[in-house]
Structure formats: C-alpha cells, structure tokens
Amino acid sequence: MGNIFGHLFRISTFGESHGGGVGVVIDGCPPQLEISAEEIQVELDRRRPGQSKITTPRKEADTCEILSGVFEGKTLGTPISILVRNKDTRPQDYDEMSEKYRPSHADATYDAKYGIRNWQGGGRSSARETIGRVAAGAIAKKILRQVANVEVIAYVKRIKDLEGVVDPNTVTLEQVESNIVRCPDAECGDRMIELIEQIGRQGDSIGGVVECVARNVPKGLGEPVFDKLEADIAKGVMSLPASKGFEIGSGFGGTLLTGIEHNDEFYIDQSGEIRTLTNRSGGIQGGFPTEKISFCELHLSRQQQLEKSRKL
Amino acid sequence: MGNIFGHLFRISTFGESHGGGVGVVIDGCPPQLEISAEEIQVELDRRRPGQSKITTPRKEADTCEILSGVFEGKTLGTPISILVRNKDTRPQDYDEMSEKYRPSHADATYDAKYGIRNWQGGGRSSARETIGRVAAGAIAKKILRQVANVEVIAYVKRIKDLEGVVDPNTVTLEQVESNIVRCPDAECGDRMIELIEQIGRQGDSIGGVVECVARNVPKGLGEPVFDKLEADIAKGVMSLPASKGFEIGSGFGGTLLTGIEHNDEFYIDQSGEIRTLTNRSGGIQGGFPTEKISFCELHLSRQQQLEKSRKL
Amino acid sequence: MGNIFGHLFRISTFGESHGGGVGVVIDGCPPQLEISAEEIQVELDRRRPGQSKITTPRKEADTCEILSGVFEGKTLGTPISILVRNKDTRPQDYDEMSEKYRPSHADATYDAKYGIRNWQGGGRSSARETIGRVAAGAIAKKILRQVANVEVIAYVKRIKDLEGVVDPNTVTLEQVESNIVRCPDAECGDRMIELIEQIGRQGDSIGGVVECVARNVPKGLGEPVFDKLEADIAKGVMSLPASKGFEIGSGFGGTLLTGIEHNDEFYIDQSGEIRTLTNRSGGIQGGFPTEKISFCELHLSRQQQLEKSRKL
Amino acid sequence: MGNIFGHLFRISTFGESHGGGVGVVIDGCPPQLEISAEEIQVELDRRRPGQSKITTPRKEADTCEILSGVFEGKTLGTPISILVRNKDTRPQDYDEMSEKYRPSHADATYDAKYGIRNWQGGGRSSARETIGRVAAGAIAKKILRQVANVEVIAYVKRIKDLEGVVDPNTVTLEQVESNIVRCPDAECGDRMIELIEQIGRQGDSIGGVVECVARNVPKGLGEPVFDKLEADIAKGVMSLPASKGFEIGSGFGGTLLTGIEHNDEFYIDQSGEIRTLTNRSGGIQGGFPTEKISFCELHLSRQQQLEKSRKL
Incomplete structure (x- = not known):
C-alpha cells in the first residue's frame, strides 16, 4: 500500500x-x-x-x-x-547498517512496521525511490x-540562510540549469555551493527550500473539497523524502496581512478574461486554479543525508 | 469527484x-x-x-x-x-452574489469549472462543508x-503577529477550551480576541496559525512513499478552505540547522523502547511515526471571510 | 468498506x-x-x-x-x-431473528464478520439496500x-422453467411495464404470475432470470484488462442480493459452438460504420463495446426470500 | 486506467x-x-x-x-x-493485421478507443496480458x-459438449495436472484432447468451461454490498479475455428449484461450528463465505483464438 x-x-x-x-x-x-x-x-x-x-x-x-x-x-x-x-x-559500505539505526532515517520505523528491512541501503525509503x-x-x-501549454519550473530558492532573488514570473529553465545547485540567482548560487562544500568538509550537511512555479494552468483543474489542486500538490511534495513544510502563494506570511490587504483583486483584461492583479492565493481559489495567470509556489525543506558515522 | x-x-x-x-x-x-x-x-x-x-x-x-x-x-x-x-x-443576503464574484472566494473558479453555482452562498466551497x-x-x-489511546489536540497558535506560548507536550483540551479564540495561552488569547474585534470593526478580517499535536500515535501507522503519514495529513489540512501552508516538526525553520544539529538522537528508555531525545522530525521518519512519543505539529494559515462589500 | x-x-x-x-x-x-x-x-x-x-x-x-x-x-x-x-x-415481526439464523440469508455471515447485527430485519443485507x-x-x-442516447431496458426473461419469448432488439419499456411480473411476453407473464402465486400459497418461493439490453452504447466505453465493461457489469450484477450467475452475449451456450460458428462477422454499413452481423460476443470485444449496435444481455438468478418458519 | x-x-x-x-x-x-x-x-x-x-x-x-x-x-x-x-x-507473422481487423478480437475496439494499436499482435488484449x-x-x-490454509484448484470441466465428472469436494491438483487439457476426469480428458485436435485440423477452434473450487475460505472475507466476494470474483473472471459467463454455486440451474428446495440448511458439527448441509449458495451468503466448508464454483466460457485467415 x-x-x-x-x-x-x-x-x-x-x-x-x-x-x-x-x-x-x-x-x-x-x-x-x-x-x-x-x-x-x-x-x-x-x-x-x-x-x-x-x-x-x-x-x-x-x-x-x-x-x-x-x-x-x-x-x-x-x-x-x-x-x-x-x-x-x-552493499559492503552499509554492513554496519544491518545492526544499527541511523538517526533521522527510516531504518527504525521500517523495522517497526515490517519487521524486515533491506539494510544494504535506504531500501524503499532511499531517495532512489524518486526515480x-x-x-x-x-x-x-x-x-x-x-495539451495546455503548461510550463512547470522548480529551483532552489534557499540553502540554509542564503536566499536567492528570483522572480517566479520570469524565471527560465536555462537560468535554473546554469549552475550545479540549480539556483537561478547565479551569484547567490555560487555562495550556496561554497557553503555546501564547507559544511560537507566538516562531515555535516545542510538543506534548503525549493520553489516551483506552474504557468498556464487551466482554470478548473483539480476537484473540490478533498482533492483541491493545492491539497494534491501538498501531498505529493510532503511525500518526498525529508520534506517538512509546504506553502502556496503568500503561505505563512499571508497571516500577517488583513483580509483586505491579502485579497487578489479581479480585473478584466483586454481579451475579456477575468484575471487577478496579485497572486497571494498562489493562483488557487476554492481549490481550483484561476484563469491563465495562475502560478503556484511550493517550498520544501530538505534535510540532507547524514554521514554514516552518526548512527545509533 | x-x-x-x-x-x-x-x-x-x-x-x-x-x-x-x-x-x-x-x-x-x-x-x-x-x-x-x-x-x-x-x-x-x-x-x-x-x-x-x-x-x-x-x-x-x-x-x-x-x-x-x-x-x-x-x-x-x-x-x-x-x-x-x-x-x-x-438567501436574500446573497442576492448580489448572483451577479458578482467575491475576491479570494471560489465563486469565479466554480463558475469556470462547472458553469453553474449555488449563488445563495458559498455553495460547496462554504466552510459549512467541514461539518x-x-x-x-x-x-x-x-x-x-x-484502540491506541491516541490523543489529538489542536489550538490557535498565532493570530496575525500575536503568538501564544504553548508547550505541545503538556497542553490540554481544557486549556484550549478556556477562551473563545481557543488559544491555550490565556493571556495572549485575550489580546487575540481584542485584535479580532478591532479589525472586525474596521470591516476587515485577519487569520492565523493553528497547531496540532497527536500523542501516542502507533509506530508504523501510514504507508510508505506516497501515503506517508505526513503527506496524508498535509493533504487533509491543505484541503481545508483558506489553508495556505503546512509544516511538521521543525518545518521551514529546520532548514536553518545543519544535519547534525537537526538530528533527533535515539536513546533506549527504561522500558527498553527506542525513543528520540528531540522531535525536530515532527515524530515522523520515513513517513511513519516513531514509537510512542510521537507528536506532529501542523500549522495552517487561515484567511477569514471578507465582508460582502468587497465583491467585484 | x-x-x-x-x-x-x-x-x-x-x-x-x-x-x-x-x-x-x-x-x-x-x-x-x-x-x-x-x-x-x-x-x-x-x-x-x-x-x-x-x-x-x-x-x-x-x-x-x-x-x-x-x-x-x-x-x-x-x-x-x-x-x-x-x-x-x-421490528416485532422479527423478534425471533434476534436468536435464530435464517438459512440462505446473511444473518450468520454478518455475525461472523462483525460480531453484531441489526436483527430487526435483513439489516444492510436487506433488499432495501438497492434503493x-x-x-x-x-x-x-x-x-x-x-449524452449518447443510450437506452437500457431490463425485464424478467424466465421464472423457474417458464421462459418468455422476447426479442432484445425490439423490446420496449412499455411492454416490460405491461404486467406486474415485468415480462414483455404478456402471455408468458400471466403464467409466471399464476406460478408465483401458487408456489407462494404453499409457503415457498421461486426465482428466475432477468435479461438486460443496452442500445447505442458508445464505442470504447470502459477500460482495458480489469475494468472491461463486461467485468464491471458482472461485478454490479453479482453484487445484487441473491444473484448467482451472469452471462453476456452467447454466454455458456457459446461454448457449444466452434470459433468459426461463434464469430461476429464485420461488415460496413451504408454510413461507413463498421458493424457486426451477429452479436454472440454480447456487443463487447476486448472489453469495449463495438460501435452503435451494441447490446448486452445479462441474466441473473434471484432466489426469493423464504418465509420465517424456515429458520435454524 | x-x-x-x-x-x-x-x-x-x-x-x-x-x-x-x-x-x-x-x-x-x-x-x-x-x-x-x-x-x-x-x-x-x-x-x-x-x-x-x-x-x-x-x-x-x-x-x-x-x-x-x-x-x-x-x-x-x-x-x-x-x-x-x-x-x-x-512480427512478420502479423503484417496483414496492420490493415485488417480480426473478428471476435479487440483490434477494432482498441482502434476506436485509442486511435492507435500495436498491430504486431494482440497488443494489450493478448492473452499474454494474463502473465x-x-x-x-x-x-x-x-x-x-x-495464513488460512486456503486451497484453490481450477480445472477444465467441459470442452464443447464433453463434460467431465469431477467432485469439487475431493478433486486434487495432481488429478488436474495429469493430462495436458487439465481435466481431472482423465478418460473424458482424453476425448477432449482428441476433439480439440480434430477441430484444429479443420482450421477451427473450440472453448469450454473452467470450474474452480476454494477450500477453507475464512468466514467473513470480502466486504458487503458492492465488494461481495462473489462480485469481486465475477469481475476478475469476466475480465479474462474471452470469458462470457460466470456462475457460483447452483448458478442458473438454481432458478429451477423453489426456495425451500434451494436452501442450504444449517447444522452444528461436532466441534460446535455452524456449517451447511449443502452448498447451493456456492459457499457465499450475503456476500461473505460461510465457515470452513466454503467452496465456490466458477465457470468461464472461453472462445479460442481464430486462425488468421478469418480476418476482415
């Protein structure tokens, strides 16, 4: 299951x-x-x-x-x-794992659920599952x-406290692919790489935040109530290994605004379409995308794997 | 669907x-x-x-x-x-809604999806859906x-920038129920009520963050990969009207720690059970709860309904 | 479930x-x-x-x-x-049922599965479930x-050994509704009613076979492999209380023919549509309906409820 | 899907x-x-x-x-x-199939549904799907x-009009495997093989009926209403290629009996278990198996593949 x-x-x-x-x-x-x-x-x-x-x-x-x-x-x-x-x-690299549980890994919980585990590695909880x-x-x-000219782009927004400056309305896949950490803010990307290497040399690791934008999402996609588009995306994102948070649109920050401040006002564009001036709702209202301009942001917190020496 | x-x-x-x-x-x-x-x-x-x-x-x-x-x-x-x-x-209160879309509501998107809408109110997107x-x-x-002595307690953690001081390990339902805003920090709850009333008098509204703790969650609950417990909880929470974010354990804040700092170290308690010293993972590792001490925190950002005058 | x-x-x-x-x-x-x-x-x-x-x-x-x-x-x-x-x-009519199991009913099996049963009647296994x-x-x-001008007509084909003569290509709802046993062969229907009354006077009951025809079923309806249209219909029919058999097209009788005898030969009609000369496959090939002329026959054996005196 | x-x-x-x-x-x-x-x-x-x-x-x-x-x-x-x-x-054997539809096959309906088809053979509708x-x-x-010592045995009961004499209560896998047509009635099996060969020499084919018995099915298996055990089995059987009929217990023949004649009477065996004297219901009442003695019979009509010369 x-x-x-x-x-x-x-x-x-x-x-x-x-x-x-x-x-x-x-x-x-x-x-x-x-x-x-x-x-x-x-x-x-x-x-x-x-x-x-x-x-x-x-x-x-x-x-x-x-x-x-x-x-x-x-x-x-x-x-x-x-x-x-x-x-x-x-498998020989993992011999120690047949006897010990790594902290912040699934070794202990898989054993508790199934009473058996492929201890040669992460098994089913390995990041290889995402292939x-x-x-x-x-x-x-x-x-x-x-079908609908939908464009989906995801990129690294933040590593630890280093946050790139990225405009989700204009970011391109080429910008994302321009460096090995995949941060479209190239200058910040350089500092991120430096930080990851530095922490790695200490035998430690760091995580960050991924942001994703989807353009041209058809109006009415998704289903009401339980299968709202934002709920299904949240489930997908939170089911990724090491993901511990999800936001869409203004996210947690939106709670600092009042209702009037937070509203995405409607207007009618030159082609007669109803659109919104802002996108604090993440392009989703009532669980369905609003027309055309929709984009959603989703952030995920990813804690990198620990070195083996940190086992129980 | x-x-x-x-x-x-x-x-x-x-x-x-x-x-x-x-x-x-x-x-x-x-x-x-x-x-x-x-x-x-x-x-x-x-x-x-x-x-x-x-x-x-x-x-x-x-x-x-x-x-x-x-x-x-x-x-x-x-x-x-x-x-x-x-x-x-x-229904007479909503007459205007048969012709106009309220911003940040589902009127426009329901019309786009279904071509029909019960304009007498929020229809299926109303908060009454949660009954x-x-x-x-x-x-x-x-x-x-x-079955398992599981205890689930949810409460208001924050209203706009007013954040209560609550210990999820000890909070009780009685504390939650002690005031009408349901913040276990009674003194902060008083200020929250005052703020909600003040904003309401201005014809505006505010939201906040709800936190939830579950105690005694059985080890191994949930399923691997897509139906991880945290993924299913995220879907449920994000499917609630006006919810725009979800965190578990350390959440987004966890990305500011290194892997070693973030680890929940294992220890063996006096009854021989494997437990964790801390709970940065939100009590969930590999998608399954860890034994006994598990608790999860989930936050949701809730934008309150706007007054009717703010329609398109 | x-x-x-x-x-x-x-x-x-x-x-x-x-x-x-x-x-x-x-x-x-x-x-x-x-x-x-x-x-x-x-x-x-x-x-x-x-x-x-x-x-x-x-x-x-x-x-x-x-x-x-x-x-x-x-x-x-x-x-x-x-x-x-x-x-x-x-409920007083059923007092005896709180202590005794009726044969050929679900009393014993519901008790075995759930350890509890609404003994005031058939409970969930009652034919009222079909409402x-x-x-x-x-x-x-x-x-x-x-959507597709599909017409579905079901009727009683046989009661015990009394079988009506009905042409599924031409039978109408009016013919079905013309008598209380709902057999379009009115003369046979009269004899069926007589037999049911006669058996009923003996404190006994009888069942029979229902046949169903669907006209204008769109080509390609249903899904391949497990959700073939005939498989989904069979599941629906066999889930009805007291149903013990299902046939489509030539059904069991088809096994008495050779492959060449059983084939539904294709021809191209005046409007250029591919159709079949016969309908031994019940209008379904590879799990999907064939174009336009499709009809399916499904038979179900229905054992009527027994009088209460036949309890354990 | x-x-x-x-x-x-x-x-x-x-x-x-x-x-x-x-x-x-x-x-x-x-x-x-x-x-x-x-x-x-x-x-x-x-x-x-x-x-x-x-x-x-x-x-x-x-x-x-x-x-x-x-x-x-x-x-x-x-x-x-x-x-x-x-x-x-x-694939060269099937060249003709890229242009022609075989009767009683899924070529035409797959084309109608998908607009594309692997014409090198039966594609997804091939019996290889059952692997x-x-x-x-x-x-x-x-x-x-x-888990429950359940034993499932299926065998050929009939080929065209040749029906083997098999007692489902005692039939063994060894008897089934004793000949290449897998009819436990060895003498009848010989005649079946002869008939299949004879019809095959004429470039034709024949089908038959498979019977299946399951012993020691746990009481209460399956779910009520739509997912009754007999409904799920029927769906599985009818989803097999070329299956056109399904019966359980007395099947269609049961409609020739009255309710009293058809009843499976209960008795209590020496170990205190409730059992039934007969098995006309196929061991399933109210959708759930009765205890221990349960067996189900399922028959399927299988039309063998036609030779290629019979294409449109």
Whole structure:
C-alpha cells in the first residue's frame, strides 16, 4: 500500500536502493503521445547523483528502458512501464547498517512496521525511490505542455540562510540549469555551493527550500473539497523524502496581512478574461486554479543525508 | 469527484451552504464501537458559528442525526450516515452574489469549472462543508483513543503577529477550551480576541496559525512513499478552505540547522523502547511515526471571510 | 468498506432495513443536468415492494428527498445526496431473528464478520439496500440518454422453467411495464404470475432470470484488462442480493459452438460504420463495446426470500 | 486506467504481446513472506503456451525476474515488481493485421478507443496480458495458504459438449495436472484432447468451461454490498479475455428449484461450528463465505483464438 498515486494518470512506483532496479508503471497516459526513452532520460540525468561535488558520491548512469505502452514512438494508451537497473550498489559500505539505526532515517520505523528491512541501503525509503516519480513526471510534463501549454519550473530558492532573488514570473529553465545547485540567482548560487562544500568538509550537511512555479494552468483543474489542486500538490511534495513544510502563494506570511490587504483583486483584461492583479492565493481559489495567470509556489525543506558515522 | 477521503475509514461528504443539508457517509468504521449523536454533537458545537462575537454571525443549531450504521448505541460495521439540516439560510443576503464574484472566494473558479453555482452562498466551497469532516472526525478520534489511546489536540497558535506560548507536550483540551479564540495561552488569547474585534470593526478580517499535536500515535501507522503519514495529513489540512501552508516538526525553520544539529538522537528508555531525545522530525521518519512519543505539529494559515462589500 | 462503487460517477450507499433511512451520495455527476426528485421517484416506485400480490407485503411509500447537489432543478457538479426514510419497520415481526439464523440469508455471515447485527430485519443485507442503487441509477440512465442516447431496458426473461419469448432488439419499456411480473411476453407473464402465486400459497418461493439490453452504447466505453465493461457489469450484477450467475452475449451456450460458428462477422454499413452481423460476443470485444449496435444481455438468478418458519 | 486490481493486495499489470515485456507490480504484499522466482515460475510454466499440441504454437520460456520487494528470499512489504521479457515475437507473422481487423478480437475496439494499436499482435488484449495476473496470483495463493490454509484448484470441466465428472469436494491438483487439457476426469480428458485436435485440423477452434473450487475460505472475507466476494470474483473472471459467463454455486440451474428446495440448511458439527448441509449458495451468503466448508464454483466460457485467415 502507499506506492500508487493519482487518479486518471495513476503511477505505481517500485524498487529499493539495492536489488534489481527501480521504476514505475503509468496507467492512464493518453494514447498517441510521442515519447522516447531519451526524453525521459533527460529528466533522470537531472536528478542523477554524482553529477557534481556537492551531492552524494553514488555514481550510476541510471539509464531507463521503456518496457511497454509505447509503439513506434507513440503511447498506446496502455500502461507504460519504465525500468532503471541498480548498478553501483556497494552493499559492503552499509554492513554496519544491518545492526544499527541511523538517526533521522527510516531504518527504525521500517523495522517497526515490517519487521524486515533491506539494510544494504535506504531500501524503499532511499531517495532512489524518486526515480519512478521523475520518469512519470517527464511524461506528465509533456502532456501538460502539449495539451495546455503548461510550463512547470522548480529551483532552489534557499540553502540554509542564503536566499536567492528570483522572480517566479520570469524565471527560465536555462537560468535554473546554469549552475550545479540549480539556483537561478547565479551569484547567490555560487555562495550556496561554497557553503555546501564547507559544511560537507566538516562531515555535516545542510538543506534548503525549493520553489516551483506552474504557468498556464487551466482554470478548473483539480476537484473540490478533498482533492483541491493545492491539497494534491501538498501531498505529493510532503511525500518526498525529508520534506517538512509546504506553502502556496503568500503561505505563512499571508497571516500577517488583513483580509483586505491579502485579497487578489479581479480585473478584466483586454481579451475579456477575468484575471487577478496579485497572486497571494498562489493562483488557487476554492481549490481550483484561476484563469491563465495562475502560478503556484511550493517550498520544501530538505534535510540532507547524514554521514554514516552518526548512527545509533 | 474529490468529495471522498481515506482508504480503510473512507468518508464521503456532501452538502452546500444552502439547500437541504450537509453531512457525511463513513464507510469502513469498525463494528461494535459505542457512539451516539450526542458525542458527535459535542464536536459540531465546537465548530458551530455564532458561538461568540468573533466569528461569522450565522446562527444555526447544526443538530446532527445518525441515519444508518448504528444499532442500540453501537456501530454495525455498515456505513454511518450523518445529516445536519441547513436552517438559517437567508438567501436574500446573497442576492448580489448572483451577479458578482467575491475576491479570494471560489465563486469565479466554480463558475469556470462547472458553469453553474449555488449563488445563495458559498455553495460547496462554504466552510459549512467541514461539518461532514467534523462529524466523521469525532468518530475517528474515538476509535483512535479506544484502540491506541491516541490523543489529538489542536489550538490557535498565532493570530496575525500575536503568538501564544504553548508547550505541545503538556497542553490540554481544557486549556484550549478556556477562551473563545481557543488559544491555550490565556493571556495572549485575550489580546487575540481584542485584535479580532478591532479589525472586525474596521470591516476587515485577519487569520492565523493553528497547531496540532497527536500523542501516542502507533509506530508504523501510514504507508510508505506516497501515503506517508505526513503527506496524508498535509493533504487533509491543505484541503481545508483558506489553508495556505503546512509544516511538521521543525518545518521551514529546520532548514536553518545543519544535519547534525537537526538530528533527533535515539536513546533506549527504561522500558527498553527506542525513543528520540528531540522531535525536530515532527515524530515522523520515513513517513511513519516513531514509537510512542510521537507528536506532529501542523500549522495552517487561515484567511477569514471578507465582508460582502468587497465583491467585484 | 465495500459500500462505494464506480470511478468517475462514484456512489456511496448507506442504510439498513430498519433505522433512520437508506440512500446514496453520488460524487462525480456532471453539472447542469436537469434532475428532479420526481424523476428519481419514478424508478423508486418501480422497485417498491407491496405493489402487487406477488411480492413481499412490506408497504412503504419510499419517498426520496434530494439533500444536496441540485439547485434550481439542475445538478451543481457537487455530491448529490438522496435520502429515503424507513417507515414500515415492524421490528416485532422479527423478534425471533434476534436468536435464530435464517438459512440462505446473511444473518450468520454478518455475525461472523462483525460480531453484531441489526436483527430487526435483513439489516444492510436487506433488499432495501438497492434503493440507493436505484436512485443513483435513475440519474446515471438520464446522463447516458442525454449524452449518447443510450437506452437500457431490463425485464424478467424466465421464472423457474417458464421462459418468455422476447426479442432484445425490439423490446420496449412499455411492454416490460405491461404486467406486474415485468415480462414483455404478456402471455408468458400471466403464467409466471399464476406460478408465483401458487408456489407462494404453499409457503415457498421461486426465482428466475432477468435479461438486460443496452442500445447505442458508445464505442470504447470502459477500460482495458480489469475494468472491461463486461467485468464491471458482472461485478454490479453479482453484487445484487441473491444473484448467482451472469452471462453476456452467447454466454455458456457459446461454448457449444466452434470459433468459426461463434464469430461476429464485420461488415460496413451504408454510413461507413463498421458493424457486426451477429452479436454472440454480447456487443463487447476486448472489453469495449463495438460501435452503435451494441447490446448486452445479462441474466441473473434471484432466489426469493423464504418465509420465517424456515429458520435454524 | 483499468490496469489496476484489488484493494489491500493491489496489482498493476503492464505489457503488450510485442515489445519489451509483460509483468506486474504488487503493492500491499505482507512482509516476511518467503517467495522465490522459482515458485512463481511454476505457475507461469503452467500457463505457458507451446506446452502441448493443443495450444497456440507460440514458444517462449516466459522466464520471470523479480526486480524489487524481495530481499534474501523474503518479501519486504514494499512493491514486488516482476518482469517477463517478450521473446518469440515474429512480427512478420502479423503484417496483414496492420490493415485488417480480426473478428471476435479487440483490434477494432482498441482502434476506436485509442486511435492507435500495436498491430504486431494482440497488443494489450493478448492473452499474454494474463502473465502479470498469474505471477501475482502465485504470491496471493501462497499468502492464502500460509495464513488460512486456503486451497484453490481450477480445472477444465467441459470442452464443447464433453463434460467431465469431477467432485469439487475431493478433486486434487495432481488429478488436474495429469493430462495436458487439465481435466481431472482423465478418460473424458482424453476425448477432449482428441476433439480439440480434430477441430484444429479443420482450421477451427473450440472453448469450454473452467470450474474452480476454494477450500477453507475464512468466514467473513470480502466486504458487503458492492465488494461481495462473489462480485469481486465475477469481475476478475469476466475480465479474462474471452470469458462470457460466470456462475457460483447452483448458478442458473438454481432458478429451477423453489426456495425451500434451494436452501442450504444449517447444522452444528461436532466441534460446535455452524456449517451447511449443502452448498447451493456456492459457499457465499450475503456476500461473505460461510465457515470452513466454503467452496465456490466458477465457470468461464472461453472462445479460442481464430486462425488468421478469418480476418476482415
């Protein structure tokens, strides 16, 4: 249980950090979408560890294979199964873990729930679990872009107390990709990298805040009450390993404003569309996006993995 | 779609602010639980508007009726249907709403999605929607208490910039219920009430932050990956009207600490249980609660309803 | 668990034979559909017991009330809650049932599963449970008719060994409604009524076979593999109380033919549509309906309730 | 959509007849179950085509690989992903199918639904789709056997008009496996094989009826109303390719009996358990199995694949 997400585009992810591999089965992808393993690989390469000096040293190509659901370069409407083999497993590095629990990790709670655990690594709680999400997300992003020109961009907003200056209305993927910490404020990004390296040399680690903006989200997406768009996004974000907070629009800061100050006033633009002057609600009202200008910000607090010496 | 929540204890809520009534059908409640309409009414009375000078003036008894699933005071294991009739509907108060959209409300987005809207009030996006949640929650809380002695307490932590001093380890329901703003820090609560009244006299409104603690949460509750306990709680909280943020444990503040500073160190207590010295992870590691001492904090930013004069 | 059915049009039914009432909450009904309690009542009146000498003597008006989801005669897209109060409960008739199990009833198995049972009647296993289905079905049928001109007609095909001669291609609702046993073969219907009365006078009961035809089912309805249209229909039919069999198209009889004999050959009609000359597959191939001419036959074996004297 | 089945033990199957492979991801398998690829292979070998002269000539080893969820021979409680590579694809054999629809196949309906189709074979509607079911079923059967000593045996009861004499109370797996048509009545099995070969020589095919018995099914399994055990089994059976009918217990034949004749009378056995003298209800009453003696019979009508020359 718990490894399936979504309703119409439903993903089932699988795989531990060690063992045959990790991946995803997507049920509900529309037919006739052009998709290739190469496109998915682009996103997997972005998440791949070992790309730079500031991440975990684990080195794997993480090459994906599409096992089903695609024929002559197009989706069939049938389940798309994507597999990434595990390679650099080095179980010997984790020998100590068969006996000890690492603090702030899932070792103890997995043992409590299941009475068994793949102690060769993080097992199912490893960040490798997100490979299935990234592969499915690559396809989801392509659908959203083709159907409604939706653009989704996420970037590092803050590392510890170093916060970049980023305008979510204009930020581009190129700016995000311009440095290895993926902060569009390049100057701040340099200082972030320096800080991460410095803390790393002390055998310690730091986290930060990721911000995400989605443009051209169709009005009326999502469902009322429990499946409001902001609720589903929150669930997705908070289910990521080490995520401890979520905000949309003005977030917690919005509580410092009064209702009148906080309102997003409506106006009618030259094409007759109802739009809002500001976006304190994060582009979502009553659980549904407002038309066209919608963007949402979501922040997540990510505590990096600790070195092994900090085990119980 | 979107009006059903949960897996094993699954609730279907229904009802608009105006019309026959609001309520819930619970599918999956265990059999042989003693439950009465009176117990559910206690929780409904706590959420009922018109209780004090600081809330919306709508006055309704909001009396609940159990229509099914209970026999001779005990649950049958069959669906429990609970109905609260709408009474004080005053549709004439909302006449203007048939033509105008209120900012920061769901009027415009509901129209965009459905092309129809009960303009006599907030319709399905009204805070009355939460009556079904509260009724189901009353039963869920009783199950949790009986099965595992779980105790859940929520309270107002902050109103605008007035923040109460509350220790989540010791706070009691009696302290929460001691004033009409439900802040356990009574002295701060007095100032909160004063501020709400003052802002209200100006035709404006303010919001704040709610904190919640759950004690004795069984180890291993929740499911891995997408249905982590913190993800499901985040979804529930973010699906509440006007909620714009969620934190658990150290939340966003945790990103200012290093990994070593942030760790919750394990120790073994006198009864041989593994526990943590601190609770920066919010009592949840790898998506599952840690044993016994677990508590989670969740904050929500709630923008109060605006007066009618602020319509488009 | 088990009281929710469907995906996009999802129904949650509730209610026991005795207690406040029975009903349904529909989540996912499209907005802007004209619907009235009167239309739903027409279908409820068709299922209502006490209509004639051949059914259970229980007499209730079974009047429905729409509690939510409809505004000014049109659906809002929000959950539609429909309630039918229980009236003629006569619990004293069932006193003996608090101590004894009726054979071929759910008394023993409900006790085994839940350890509790509303012994005043059939409880949740009562045929009154189908009131929620019928109410939701009335709305579903209207949607199907409006969206795709789908017509669904069910009728009694056989009672014991008396089988009516009915052409599913031409049978009309008027023919079905022409007699109280609802067999479109009026002459056979007379003999069925006579047989039911005769067996009833002996303190015994009989069942039969219901056949259903759906016309103009859109090509491609349903989903592949597990949610094939025939599989979902089978589940719905077999979940009805006392149903013990299901066939579609040629059914079990089809196994007496060879593959060549059984084939539905394709041809292209004057409008260029691909159609089939015969309908041995029940109008469903690969789980999806074939175009336009589709009809399905489903048979169900229904064992009538026994008199009380046959208890353990 | 449509490729996921089950609630607590939820399977997602994937794969077309041609392409990378077919398989399944199981979410919800209990932890600490001993399982090996060899055990799963035993069941896959039983379904494998090309085993004998009476089935399709396709020859593949259909060797399975467990990709995740098992560690040191035991399940982890995490998703179990099982992959079988496609080997003997021979797409050239199907060239004609890129232009023509085969009657009684899913070619036309898949094209109608998706507008695209893997014409190299049956695609997703191929009987190879059942490989994922069989692999998951092997694990499900092992759980049921370990937890409650449940035994499930299925066999060919009838081919065309040749019906074996089989006592479901005593039939054994050894008897089923004693011949290549898997009819426990060995003498009848010989005649069945002869008939299949004879019809096959004429370029035609025949189908039949499969019967299944489950012993020691725990009382109270399944859920009420829509998820009655017999309804879920019916859905599973009717979702198999070419299945056109389902019966449980007395099935359609039961309608020829009166209520009194059809009753399964209760008695109390020497150990104090309530049991039934007969099993006309198929061991299921009110949707739940009766204690211990439960067995269900399910018949399915299977129309064998036609030779290619019968295309449109």
